[in-house]
Every structure is written in structure tokens, then in C-alpha cells.
Amino acid sequence: MAEPDENFQNIVKIVQVLLVADKDKSTITPALISEKIDLVILMNPQWAEDLDREGVIDELIRRNSQWIGQDTSLVSDVGHEDWLNSSRKQNWRYWQRYREWLEKKLSWKAIEALDKSSDSVLALLEDPTRTGRWDRRGLVVGHVQSGKTGNYTGLICKAADAGYKIIIVLAGLHNNLRSQTQIRLEEGFLGYETLTDRDIKSLLGVGEIDSDKEIHPNCATNRSNSGDFSKRVARNLAVSPEERPWLFVVKKNKTVLRELLKWIQNHAADTNLAASEGLAESHDDLPKVKKIVTKLPLLIIDDEADHASVDTQEQVFDAEGNPDDEHLPTTINRLIRRILHSFSKSAYVGYTATPFANIFIHERGETRDEGPDLFPSSFIINLAAPSNYIGPSKVFGLMNQEGLRSGLPLVRLVDDYATEDGRNGWMPQQHKNGHRPLHNGTENLPPSIIKAIDSFVLTCAVRQLDGQANEHCSMLVHVTRFNSVQKEVCRQVEEHIRHMRQRLHRNIEHEMILQRLKALWEEDFKPTSQAIRSIQPDQTSKGNVTWDDIQAALFDTISDIEIRMINGTAKDALDYDEHKGTGLKVIAIGGDKLARGLTLEGLCVSYFLRASRMYDTLMQMGRWFGYRPGYLDLCRLYTTAELSEWFGHIADAAEELREEFDLMVASGATPREYGLKVQSHPVLMVTSRLKMRAARDLWLSFSGQLLETVVFHTQVSIIQSNLKTTIDLLESLGKPTEANPERQTSKGTQKWSGFLWRDGTAIQVVDFLDGYITHPSSYKVKSNLIAEFIRSMNEVGELTNWTIALIGGGKLSYHDLNNEIRIDTIKRSNNGSYDAPYSIGRLLSPRDEFIDSDSKSWDAALEITKKAWKPDSGRLRDDKLREPPDVPNGPAIRELRGKGADGIKPSRDRGLLFLYLLEPSEKGAKLIEGTPPVVAFAVSFPGSTAGKQVLYKVNSVEWHQWEREYGPAE
Structure with a gap:
């Protein structure tokens, strides 16, 4: 039964x-x-x-009640032949059984969207039956924890149906992630459980739908801890073109990939390389590509493609842009490329939610031994998320035109993990290996993590009472990267749970626990659930659970909770599978092993203190994004104010990157053009420089970009110097063109508090930038570099005229700019740690870039925004905002200024400089009493096709400063 x-x-x-x-x-x-x-x-x-x-x-x-957004694609058809049509898809059994298996879990809308999306990716690859040599390289960009694995499983099924014979999945750096990926592909593609003994094949997943052994794919790897590809596997493995497809699920590991390349060269390759493709003397100890595979089409799926796969060595190019074919890439990158180079018919598809490093791969990078680099030259696809996806834009909100951010009320700020100066306490930010986590001098947990654990207990109880007793429930504790410190935290959490369990079981000293849990239920859970039910009614709990119900279920709930350290072993990944049907209730304590790729099933509560400011690293650490059907209102994120602000900043930056992408899709651009555009993005410079730490030079164009200062000096003499430089600029400008500007738009009147000058010159702006002293940690915005770029644009007649806006908005009036100008300072909270400079999350409100426009320009920019817009739940603050935008976005405004539109001339000659005075007394700014306002500036550049760039250099001293500020590169 x-x-x-x-x-x-x-x-x-x-x-x-x-x-x-x-x-x-x-x-x-x-x-x-x-x-x-x-x-x-x-x-x-x-x-x-x-x-x-x-x-x-x-x-x-x-x-x-779900709806699915629309994917967008940048495509290059160079060397590509259309091939995928309905007749080719007849009798595709791998895809059909995967689709039927998904019907148990997903809505028909989600399945149709996955079918369409995977068709789009497959169609951009080549027909595996096509003769001759071909090579396609693409990138699929999803949202964090949005279901990329399901997408590439669908692609694998269809690729196998179409005739791809060798399918290699590069599944992260650690055993637990590789094992988790293997298990998911067993369920969705193989149809059987892979064990060390290959003769025993227990059917599961799609194998229970269609168990015909004639279509069972072969698999060279298994789910065990030692199940990766190895010499032992290679000795007993042989394939032929007539066989069913072969799957390899492997780590991005030098030893594993070397053995796989050896096997390809010694057992699968069938044709010697032509003399013209012969190899030079060996530069390394890696197997060389001496022969190629001509009969077996290859598909490589690179999961988390921005991690470890990117060549972080600087490649040299000559004056004509030709690469040095003796260049030696990093080892993992080298091996992946050599594997691709070993096949005459190959396709590479990278999957990631943070594509920044991939975009920075040089599109013409190529070497003799490895062939082309992994730049996605054929296509880049942005996957849209379904409406039930809960991502950064919903948790933290996006900045709207009024400069306000509105996320879901799930974040709880914590500040008791360290002393006020940040140097001591339970988990100070700069702690070292061997640190003993002490709160108030004792080996106890701080109140904030106790509250987080209480929240997890309540959530498990409510989900059980709601009929979700057999579903997994997880809590994430991510506070340190050191295993020794994780061990101590794990011990403290185990001790805390043991005490709760004993007191509730014996009814001794249990009143305090019950009182604490009841207060959290009444004061937090009930109002939060009510608030979220009004925003996401289809994702919340049923709402009919009472405190009495919870109290009756508490002991059983706490008895089921297990504590685990996530240390990279396959056992961690297998636990969920072993508890299928009963539901695993687990508090997972870990560090970097939790930071990327590994999915925590049913994640409800997160306690997160890690402070990396590398944009892709921090976003990948957000394991709490994803799908929370029926328990979204029960979820909690306990984190610092600084990290919350940074996540909001990242959400804004990622959204602007997707807006740029949409605009380029609408204009028919290629991946190469997008790569050139993104390489000058001021936010992404942080990632690009650290991911390419050996590359000291980078040519940047700021055209079409918005640059904002967010890091500032606290030294009074420098603050005074920057203020004097600003006063000198304002005095040179003379009387303002406007005071308190107003602009009429189709959305109503936009108003600013401040002053506007329309007759500024490039010389005046460059003098200001040359005189302004940016902080050494302001890697995104360097005033001297911006000044140099403006000078270079002046050579072609662009950026010669400037609009300067001085914008206020706070309550403190600053009177000393000159006799004409009095401005209100603005408030921006400090997000820096105790020993960091004064840093903020965001300076501009998005609407500020419209200050130099009129209603006609507003309408034209809005039209550009609407034309490029595609519905995507992963990019909305609220599903109620599904309609096309009613305000233009920043990239559209800058594109309009650069290109013009019907009846609107381009204004590439005009730049836009914003000036702000930050209130020095703002909490956390660490400025002494009597300090004058801190001057912040932003520059909005119109789009341009002039191609002018400036050289950005980084020295070794800056590397160390950079890593201290943003965290180590992965």
C-alpha cells in the first residue's frame, strides 16, 4: 500500500x-x-x-496562484545553425519522465516555464548530430537559491534525448555539494541510486516513472564520500558511440579533473590532432591534448561557474588585441578548457547567480594548449524567478524613487555578539582561529542567538501543527570560518538545547523557558505573520495555531532537533535523504562549506554574522533565499545592521545590472558588448579585482555609469579640505540657475531641496575632482581617475558641459558655503566596523538622476524602461508590482542622454555632478564634535560610443587594504 x-x-x-x-x-x-x-x-x-x-x-x-516571469537572452549566432524544432522533440523519454516527476512537486505553470527555458538553452547549443567541429559557450544566470539545479537537470535530460553522449557536471569544490548534486541528478536524470557496487541499482525518482533499462544512462560517479572520478574508476571505464549517455558528476578539483582528462585522452579520444594543432613544449604537469574525441558530443554543465572556474591570472595581449598563446591559466580553468579542447563537438554552459567574474573573462582570451577561455561568447540568459521565489529584493527591498526601501519584516538585527569596540566578546568580527566564544566572560550563548533558537523551536512546532511534520526544517548558524570556533559554537548550542529538553521533560525550572517562548510568540510571531499574510497570502502558515497548541507540542519538537557541524563530508548532504518521510529538524553550524551551493532544506531561521563585502561572495552566503511554501511568515534572519544594509546595497546593484542587461537585449546587443559594458561597473570592480588578483591593470569606461562615493575620511583636516574644494567650486559657479528645483512628470511633481547650476564647465568639475581627496578604501570611486576620464572624453567633444546639483534633505542647516547658499545636511548611517572608515550603503535616491530633465525626457526614458522590462518576481519588492514600471530607471535615463530619442537630441556633451553634505553627528560616524559636514559626490555619465577608457592600476599595498575591507577572495 x-x-x-x-x-x-x-x-x-x-x-x-x-x-x-x-x-x-x-x-x-x-x-x-x-x-x-x-x-x-x-x-x-x-x-x-x-x-x-x-x-x-x-x-x-x-x-x-503562481505566475512565472520571462527570461531574457543576449545571443551571438556566429557559427551557429538553428536545429531544434518540434519534430526533433518527439519521443524524448528522458525529458518526459523528468516532467512527469516534477508534476508531483511543481505547478503546471512552473513546469511549462522550465520546459520553455531549457528549450531556449538547448536551442542555443549545437545539434549533437551536426558534423564537423563546433564549440558553444554560454552562461545562465539565475537568482540565488531559485532552482538552477532543476533548470540544468531539465537541460541534461533534453541534451541526452537529443544525442549528447558525454555529460560532465562540475559540482563545486566540496564533497557535500558534489554528493548533493549527484543525488539530485539520480532523482531527475539517472532514475536509480548510484552505489559503489554498480550491479545493484535501486530505482528512485524518474526511474519509478519509466524503469526501462534500455534508457538507463550510465554514470561514472556515485553518491558516496569517495564517489568522485578517480584512477580506480578510470581503469574500468570504457565507452563507445553506440552506448547510452554517460554522466560524470565531479568536483572542481585538480586531481579529479586531471584523471578525467587522462581518461578522455587515453580511452575516449579517437583521432590524433592535426600537425597544425601540435603542441609546444610542456609548461606544466597536466595531461596534454594530443588526441580529440570526434564521435561523442560533449556537454559540460558548470555549477557555480564564477567559483574556481575563472582564470585569475592576467593574460597579456599585443597592440592588435591578440592573446599570448603561451599564457598559463590557473589550474582548474586550464583543466576545464583542456577537456573541452579534447572534443571536436563541445558545449559549455555555466550556471550561477553571481556572474560578475564570468563577465570579466576576456572575450578573446585563448591559449595553444587550452583553446578559448570560458567567456560566454554564444549567449547569456537571465532566468526569471516564479512568484513564490523569495529573494533579496523581497527580503531586503529595493530602493524606490523616493529613496525608501521596503522589505519583508523578517530581519532581526543583533548587536550583542561583540563588545562595543568590536574587539572582544562572543564573536568579534576580527577573531582568529582558536578563539573562545565567551559572552560576558562565560561560555554562554548571547541573548540574540538564544532568541534565534527559540524562533526555530516555535517554527518547527507551528509547521508540525500545520500538517508539515514530515517536511525538513533547518536553522543556519554562520558566524565564523574557522572549524575550531565552529566546534565551540556547536558545543554551546548542543548544551543549550539539552538544557531546554531536560527542563521541559522534567517540568523543573521550565517556567522561564515557557514564558520566554510565549512572549516571542505573542510579540513577534503573531504580528509578523499578520503583516506578511497581507503581502504574500499564498506563502504563509494557516494562522489557526494557538499558544496552547504550541505548548503541548514543545517537548516533542525539541526532542526531534539535531545539531550538526557542516564540515564538507558527504554525510552532511545525505542526511536529508535519509530522513525523507519523517523530516529532518536540524541546526546546521558551519562556515565556508555553507557559503555556496549547498541547499539547506526547509531553511527557516538563520543566524548570520560573517562580514565579507565581496558582492558575489556575500550574495552566495544568503542561503535563506529560495522557496518557503506555507511557512514564509515563520522565517527569520538574525544579522547585523551592517550586513542588512550591505545586502540591500547588493540588491540594488544586482537589479541595475539586470536593467542594463534588459536594455542591451532590447537593442540586440551580443554577449561581448555586454561584457565590455559591465567591466566598468563601479560596484563590480570589487569582485573583478579580487577574482583577478594577479591582474594589476584594468581599462575602464564610465560611459552610461553612475558613480557614488560611499566611503569617507574621518580625519578633520581632510574633511575640511574637501569642504573647501566644494566651496571653491560653488563660488566659481556663481548664482544658482534654480533653487529647490521642481520637475513635472506623468507621475506628478518631483521636488528637490537644494540648488542647481546648468552652466558648469568640464574644467570646473575636473578641478573639483582633482582637489577632492577620496578615501584609499574607495575602490569604486577615485576622483582623480574620474577627472582623467572626463579629460579623455573632452578630446572627442563629450562631457564638456555640466549640470551641478547640491542636494539637501536633513534637519541641520549648514550656513557657511557662501552668502547665497545654505543647505540642509542629509543623514546616512555609518556601516563600517569599529576600525573601518565612515562608510554608507547608498548615496543617491534613484529619482535624483532626473533632476536635469523635463517631462518629455521622462516619458521617453520611461518608454525605454518599459520596452526593456520583463516581469520577474525575483526583481520585485512586491508581487503587486507586476505591472510595467511607471517611473524610468537610471540606466534608461543615462541611455537616453547618450542616444537621444524621437524629438530629443542626445546630450553626450553634458555630465551630471551631485553634491551632498552628510551630517557629521549621525550615529556611528565616529567624528569629533564640531566637525564640519562630510562632502559626498556622485557623477552620472550619459551613454557613449566614443570608446574612451582610462587605465586603473592597483599596487600590492592596495591589495592588502582591499582584502581587509572586503574580505578574502574565494
């Missing part, structure tokens, strides 16, 4: 099929769903046993 869980899934799946068959899907109601349930039970009365009928209805209502 089928298990109750399986009955539930079967009924949901079949009822969904019946609902999809209805012509009018808008009339899907609980009554209609109940009617279809009755039909299904008539077919199989046994399924009615222990059926959670209300749960089936809730699940199908949730599924049918």
Missing part, C-alpha cells in the same frame, strides 16, 4: 492534470478542486486513507 505522503502527491498530481485540462483556468476554486479530488478517489479509493484533503486544496490553490 502506498504511504500517506505518496497518496497526497499522487492526488495533487492527477487533480492538477484535470484542472489544466479545464479550458477556463481562471475559475479554479476550492469547490472545483474538491470536485476533482472526488473523481480521483473514485479511480483509487485506497488513496482516501489518511488523506489531508484540506492540505491538497491548499497546495493546489497555492500552485495556481
Whole structure:
């Protein structure tokens, strides 16, 4: 007899099929769903046993309320032949059984979107039956924890159906992630459990739908801790073109990839390289590409493609832009490229949520031994997220035109993990290996993590009472990268849970625990659930649980909670699978092993103190993004104010990057053009420089960019000097053109507090920038570099005229600029640590860039924004904002100024400089009393095709400063 869980899934799946068959899907109601349930039970009365009928209805209502965004693509058709049509897709059994398996878990809308999306990627690869040599390289960009694995599993199924014979999945750097990926591909593609003994194959996943052994793919790796590719595997492995496809799930590890390349050269390759492709003397100990595989088309899927795969060595190019073919790339990059170079028919698809480093790969990088670099020259696809995805834009919010941010009320700020100066305490930011976590001098947990654990206990209890007892529940504790410190934290958490368990079991000294939990329930959980239910009603708990219910379930709940350290072993990844059907309730304590790729099933509560400011690293650490069906309102993120601000800043930067992408898609640009555009992005410079730490030089163009100062000196003499430089500029400008500017738009009147000058010159702006002293840690904005760029643009007649805006907005009025100008200072909180400079998250409000425009320009920029816009839940603060935007975005405003539009001339001759005075008394600015305001500036550059660039150099001293400020590169 089928298990109750399986009955539930079967009924949901079949009822969904019946609902999809209805012509009018808008009339899907609980009554209609109940009617279809009755039909299904008539077919199989046994399924009615222990059926959670209300749960089936809730699940199908949730599924049918979803909507799916639209993917966007930048494509180059050079060397590509169209091939994928409906006739080629007939009788595709791998995809069909994967689709049927997904129907148990996903809505039909999500499955249709995945079908369409994976078709798009496959179509941009080559037909595996195409003769001759071909090579395609692409990048698929998803949102963090949004389902990239499901997307590439679909692609693998279709690629195998189409005729790709060798499929290699590069699955991270650690055993636990490789094992987790292997298990997921067993379920979605292989259809059987991979064990050391290959003769024993237990069916699972898609294998239970279609168990025909004639289509069982072969697999060279298994799910065990030692299941990666190795010499032992290579000795017993042989393939031929007639066999079923072969899957290799491997780590990005030098030893593993070397053995795989050896096997390809010694056992799979069938044709010697032509004399013209012969090799020079060996530069390293890695296997050389002496022969190629001509009969087996290759597909490489590179999961987390920005991590370890990118060549971080600087490649030299001559005056004509030709690469040095003797260049020696980094080892992992070298091996991946040599594997690709070993096949005459190959396709490479990278998957990542943080594509920054991939975009910085030189598009013409090539070497004799390795062939082309991994730049996604064929295509870049931005995957849209479904409406039930909870990502950075929802958790932390995006900056709107009024400069306000509105995220979900899930973040809880903590400040008791260290002493006020940040040097001591339970987990000071700069702690070292061997640190003993002490709170108030004792080996106790600080109150904030106790509250986080209490939140997890409450969440587990509510989910159990809501009918989700068999679902996984996880809590993440990520406070240190050192294993020795993690061990101490794990011990303290275990001790805390043991005491809670004992006191509740014996009813001794338990009143304090109950009182604490009840207060958290009444004061936090109930109002938060009510607030989120009004925003995301289809993702929240049922709302009918009382405190009495929770109290009755507490002991069983706490008894089920396990504490684990995540240390990179495969066992960590296997635990969820072993608890399938009962649900694992786990507090996972770890560091870097938790930071990338590894999914924590049913993650509810996170306690996160790590302070890396590298944009892609920090975003990848956000394991709490993803899908939270039926328990979103129960989720909590306990973190610092600084990290919360940084995540909001990253969300804004990532959104602007996608807006730039959309604009280029609308204009028909190629991946190469996008790469050149992104390489000068001021925010992404942090990632690019650290990911390419050996590259000392970078040519930058600031055209079409917005640059903001966010890091400032606290030395009074420098603050005074920058203020004097600003006063000199204002005095040279004379009387303002406008005071308190207003602009009429289709959205109403936009107003600013401040002054505007329209007749500034490049000389005046350059003098200001030459005189302004930026902080050494201001790697994104260097005033002298910007001044140099303006001079270079002046040579071609651009950026010769300037609009200067002095903008206020606070309550303190500063009177000493000159006799004409009095301005209000603005407030920006300090986000720096105790020994860091004064740093803020964001300076401009997005609407500020419109200060130099009129209603006609507003409408034209809005039209550009709308034309490029695609609905994507991963980029919305609120699903209620699904309609096209009603305000223009920054990239569209800058593009309009550079290109013009019907009836609007381009204004590439005009730049826009913003000046702000930051309030020195703002909390945390660390400025002494009587300090004058801190001058901040921003520059908005119109788009340009002039191609002018400036050289950005970094020396070794700056490297060390950079890494101290932003954290080590991965």
C-alpha cells in the first residue's frame, strides 16, 4: 500500500492534470478542486486513507496562484545553425519522465516555464548530430537559491534525448555539494541510486516513472564520500558511440579533473590532432591534448561557474588585441578548457547567480594548449524567478524613487555578539582561529542567538501543527570560518538545547523557558505573520495555531532537533535523504562549506554574522533565499545592521545590472558588448579585482555609469579640505540657475531641496575632482581617475558641459558655503566596523538622476524602461508590482542622454555632478564634535560610443587594504 505522503502527491498530481485540462483556468476554486479530488478517489479509493484533503486544496490553490516571469537572452549566432524544432522533440523519454516527476512537486505553470527555458538553452547549443567541429559557450544566470539545479537537470535530460553522449557536471569544490548534486541528478536524470557496487541499482525518482533499462544512462560517479572520478574508476571505464549517455558528476578539483582528462585522452579520444594543432613544449604537469574525441558530443554543465572556474591570472595581449598563446591559466580553468579542447563537438554552459567574474573573462582570451577561455561568447540568459521565489529584493527591498526601501519584516538585527569596540566578546568580527566564544566572560550563548533558537523551536512546532511534520526544517548558524570556533559554537548550542529538553521533560525550572517562548510568540510571531499574510497570502502558515497548541507540542519538537557541524563530508548532504518521510529538524553550524551551493532544506531561521563585502561572495552566503511554501511568515534572519544594509546595497546593484542587461537585449546587443559594458561597473570592480588578483591593470569606461562615493575620511583636516574644494567650486559657479528645483512628470511633481547650476564647465568639475581627496578604501570611486576620464572624453567633444546639483534633505542647516547658499545636511548611517572608515550603503535616491530633465525626457526614458522590462518576481519588492514600471530607471535615463530619442537630441556633451553634505553627528560616524559636514559626490555619465577608457592600476599595498575591507577572495 502506498504511504500517506505518496497518496497526497499522487492526488495533487492527477487533480492538477484535470484542472489544466479545464479550458477556463481562471475559475479554479476550492469547490472545483474538491470536485476533482472526488473523481480521483473514485479511480483509487485506497488513496482516501489518511488523506489531508484540506492540505491538497491548499497546495493546489497555492500552485495556481503562481505566475512565472520571462527570461531574457543576449545571443551571438556566429557559427551557429538553428536545429531544434518540434519534430526533433518527439519521443524524448528522458525529458518526459523528468516532467512527469516534477508534476508531483511543481505547478503546471512552473513546469511549462522550465520546459520553455531549457528549450531556449538547448536551442542555443549545437545539434549533437551536426558534423564537423563546433564549440558553444554560454552562461545562465539565475537568482540565488531559485532552482538552477532543476533548470540544468531539465537541460541534461533534453541534451541526452537529443544525442549528447558525454555529460560532465562540475559540482563545486566540496564533497557535500558534489554528493548533493549527484543525488539530485539520480532523482531527475539517472532514475536509480548510484552505489559503489554498480550491479545493484535501486530505482528512485524518474526511474519509478519509466524503469526501462534500455534508457538507463550510465554514470561514472556515485553518491558516496569517495564517489568522485578517480584512477580506480578510470581503469574500468570504457565507452563507445553506440552506448547510452554517460554522466560524470565531479568536483572542481585538480586531481579529479586531471584523471578525467587522462581518461578522455587515453580511452575516449579517437583521432590524433592535426600537425597544425601540435603542441609546444610542456609548461606544466597536466595531461596534454594530443588526441580529440570526434564521435561523442560533449556537454559540460558548470555549477557555480564564477567559483574556481575563472582564470585569475592576467593574460597579456599585443597592440592588435591578440592573446599570448603561451599564457598559463590557473589550474582548474586550464583543466576545464583542456577537456573541452579534447572534443571536436563541445558545449559549455555555466550556471550561477553571481556572474560578475564570468563577465570579466576576456572575450578573446585563448591559449595553444587550452583553446578559448570560458567567456560566454554564444549567449547569456537571465532566468526569471516564479512568484513564490523569495529573494533579496523581497527580503531586503529595493530602493524606490523616493529613496525608501521596503522589505519583508523578517530581519532581526543583533548587536550583542561583540563588545562595543568590536574587539572582544562572543564573536568579534576580527577573531582568529582558536578563539573562545565567551559572552560576558562565560561560555554562554548571547541573548540574540538564544532568541534565534527559540524562533526555530516555535517554527518547527507551528509547521508540525500545520500538517508539515514530515517536511525538513533547518536553522543556519554562520558566524565564523574557522572549524575550531565552529566546534565551540556547536558545543554551546548542543548544551543549550539539552538544557531546554531536560527542563521541559522534567517540568523543573521550565517556567522561564515557557514564558520566554510565549512572549516571542505573542510579540513577534503573531504580528509578523499578520503583516506578511497581507503581502504574500499564498506563502504563509494557516494562522489557526494557538499558544496552547504550541505548548503541548514543545517537548516533542525539541526532542526531534539535531545539531550538526557542516564540515564538507558527504554525510552532511545525505542526511536529508535519509530522513525523507519523517523530516529532518536540524541546526546546521558551519562556515565556508555553507557559503555556496549547498541547499539547506526547509531553511527557516538563520543566524548570520560573517562580514565579507565581496558582492558575489556575500550574495552566495544568503542561503535563506529560495522557496518557503506555507511557512514564509515563520522565517527569520538574525544579522547585523551592517550586513542588512550591505545586502540591500547588493540588491540594488544586482537589479541595475539586470536593467542594463534588459536594455542591451532590447537593442540586440551580443554577449561581448555586454561584457565590455559591465567591466566598468563601479560596484563590480570589487569582485573583478579580487577574482583577478594577479591582474594589476584594468581599462575602464564610465560611459552610461553612475558613480557614488560611499566611503569617507574621518580625519578633520581632510574633511575640511574637501569642504573647501566644494566651496571653491560653488563660488566659481556663481548664482544658482534654480533653487529647490521642481520637475513635472506623468507621475506628478518631483521636488528637490537644494540648488542647481546648468552652466558648469568640464574644467570646473575636473578641478573639483582633482582637489577632492577620496578615501584609499574607495575602490569604486577615485576622483582623480574620474577627472582623467572626463579629460579623455573632452578630446572627442563629450562631457564638456555640466549640470551641478547640491542636494539637501536633513534637519541641520549648514550656513557657511557662501552668502547665497545654505543647505540642509542629509543623514546616512555609518556601516563600517569599529576600525573601518565612515562608510554608507547608498548615496543617491534613484529619482535624483532626473533632476536635469523635463517631462518629455521622462516619458521617453520611461518608454525605454518599459520596452526593456520583463516581469520577474525575483526583481520585485512586491508581487503587486507586476505591472510595467511607471517611473524610468537610471540606466534608461543615462541611455537616453547618450542616444537621444524621437524629438530629443542626445546630450553626450553634458555630465551630471551631485553634491551632498552628510551630517557629521549621525550615529556611528565616529567624528569629533564640531566637525564640519562630510562632502559626498556622485557623477552620472550619459551613454557613449566614443570608446574612451582610462587605465586603473592597483599596487600590492592596495591589495592588502582591499582584502581587509572586503574580505578574502574565494
